Amino acid sequence: MTFAEKVKVAIVGYRGMVGSVLVNRMLEEDDFALVDAKFFSTSTHGTPAPKVGKYDLGLIGDANSVTELSKYDIIITCQGGDYTNAMHPQLRAAGWNGYWIDAASALRMKDNVSLILDPINKDQLKAALEAGQKDFAGANCTVSLMLIGLGGLFSKGLVENVIVSSYQAASGAGAANMRELIEQFGALHSHVEAELADKSKTMLDVAAKVQEKLSTDLPAPYFGAPLAASLIPWIDAKHDHGFTKEEWKGHAETNKILGFADNTIKVDSTCVRVGVLRSHSQSITLKLKENLSVEQIEQLIAEHNKWAYVVPNEKEQTLARLTPTAVSGTLNIAVGRVRKLSLGDEYVSIFTVGDQLLWGAAEPLRRMLRLVVGAPLDY
Ligand SMILES: NC(=O)C1=CN([C@@H]2O[C@H](COP(=O)(O)OP(=O)(O)OC[C@H]3O[C@@H](n4cnc5c(N)ncnc54)[C@H](OP(=O)(O)O)[C@@H]3O)[C@@H](O)[C@H]2O)C=CC1
Numbered sequence: 001m002t003f004a005e006k007v008k009v010a011i012v013g014y015r016g017m018v019g020s021v022l023v024n025r026m027l028e029e030d031d032f033a034l035v036d037a038k039f040f041s042t043s044t045h046g047t048p049a050p051k052v053g054k055y056d057l058g059l060i061g062d063a064n065s066v067t068e069l070s071k072y073d074i075i076i077t078c079q080g081g082d083y084t085n086a087m088h089p090q091l092r093a094a095g096w097n098g099y100w101i102d103a104a105s106a107l108r109m110k111d112n113v114s115l116i117l118d119p120i121n122k123d124q125l126k127a128a129l130e131a132g133q134k135d136f137a138g139a140n141c142t143v144s145l146m147l148i149g150l151g152g153l154f155s156k157g158l159v160e161n162v163i164v165s166s167y168q169a170a171s172g173a174g175a176a177n178m179r180e181l182i183e184q185f186g187a188l189h190s191h192v193e194a195e196l197a198d199k200s201k202t203m204l205d206v207a208a209k210v211q212e213k214l215s216t217d218l219p220a221p222y223f224g225a226p227l228a229a230s231l232i233p234w235i236d237a238k239h240d241h242g243f244t245k246e247e248w249k250g251h252a253e254t255n256k257i258l259g260f261a262d263n264t265i266k267v268d269s270t271c272v273r274v275g276v277l278r279s280h281s282q283s284i285t286l287k288l289k290e291n292l293s294v295e296q297i298e299q300l301i302a303e304h305n306k307w308a309y310v311v312p313n314e315k316e317q318t319l320a321r322l323t324p325t326a327v328s329g330t331l332n333i334a335v336g337r338v339r340k341l342s343l344g345d346e347y348v349s350i351f352t353v354g355d356q357l358l359w360g361a362a363e364p365l366r367r368m369l370r371l372v373v374g375a376p377l378d379y
């Protein structure tokens with residue numbers, strides 16, 4: 001792309017979960033040197049922006065102002081789908097012709113919007129840019145993590161069908177939900193602190209008191225049910241045929257990223273919220289098109305990109321490297337427990353863990369910014 005002067009970039013939602021991870025990554029990779037950036041918020045506008053390394057970004061802009069935002073070449077938004085639905089049409093109606101790079105799902109399935117996952121679909125993204133496309137959206141976090149983790153199998157066309165059981169962290173639902181989980185852990189512990197200290201109490205006594213708190217007055221305004229010491233097998237809104245929207249996205253977005261307009265690969269998911277703070281895990285059953293050995297599968301995964309790495313199917317390695325604790329805050333996507341299933345030679349079970357705030361959200365947006373401004377990217 002060629003821009004008249006230093007590219008002006010508006011970052012909307014800089015203080016949310018995805019926005020703050022995006023800002024950190026941009027700082028780590030010195031992306032702020034490439035652009036003239038400004039933060040935007042719906043609630044903190046007019047106040048000084050937090051210092052970003054050596055960069056002073058001035059005052060925070062008003063994220064609800066079409067006039068203000070229209071002055072920018074690129075808008076990166078991590079503000080959420082309601083914001084996109086409200087502002088994107090207004091900006092386009094006002095004649096704004098800049099690049100819209102979005103973390104939300106609102107525009108993902110529109111024809112003139114590409115899903116950003118450049119280690120998998122950089123040719124698609126480059127072709128879209130060359131064709132003059134201006135709207136781009138990061139994909140659903142579980143989809144992005146699965147495709148980068150198993151890129152060696154998907155990109156070679158080896159996958160026929162997929163069944164996913166996800167274990168999704170609280171932070172996937174946003175900053176307020178993450179806070180709620182931590183507060184629930186604290187409330188449960190406080191509720192039984194005396195019993196834990198009293199050695200005459202059995203663990204059944206303690207568990208009964210925890211259960212009483214869980215089922216009566218553990219605050220859960222954001223999740224709608226306790227998540228600490230429990231789980232919630234429902235993420236996002238209701239969709240058709242008994243699926244949740246999160247589960248539907250697994251199928252629709254996987255196919256869109258891979259460029260299958262006819263939904264060639266069937267992806268059936270059960271998405272579950274668990275009491276993890278950060279990083280999503282997935283237990284994935286694949287039906288492959290060929291009878292590959294475990295060693296061949298592991299090699300294809302390890303060779304595809306520098307972020308996916310194979311954890312040997314051993315207890316010690318799994319506990320040390322295949323957990324949210326091991327990958328959180330990193331771009332690594334751990335892939336382990338690789339084994340053939342008794343269902344048949346083509347069936348494989350794989351467990352993968354990745355930080356949904358990085359490759360699942362912020363990192364594709366940051367890389368799309370570099371693609372738009374023509375800056376180099378590592379692979
Ligand atoms: N969380 C994740 O793992 C993923 C999220 N996404 C998508 O990214 C978008 C943004 O998600 P996410 O970052 O999780 O959303 P958050 O809820 O963390 O942040 C969104 C906005 O909420 C406002 N906000 C209100 N209270 C607070 C607070 N206490 N701390 C921080 N922000 C606050 C901020 O806007 P303001 O400054 O205007 O008040 C912020 O920009 C959504 O569309 C989501 O679906 C996609 C993939 C993964």
Ligand SMILES: N[C@@H](CC(=O)OP(=O)(O)O)C(=O)O
Binds near residue numbers: 104141171246249
């Ligand atoms: N729904 C995911 C995170 C997310 O925001 O996904 P999406 O961008 O597809 O709505 C989760 O809660 O873990």
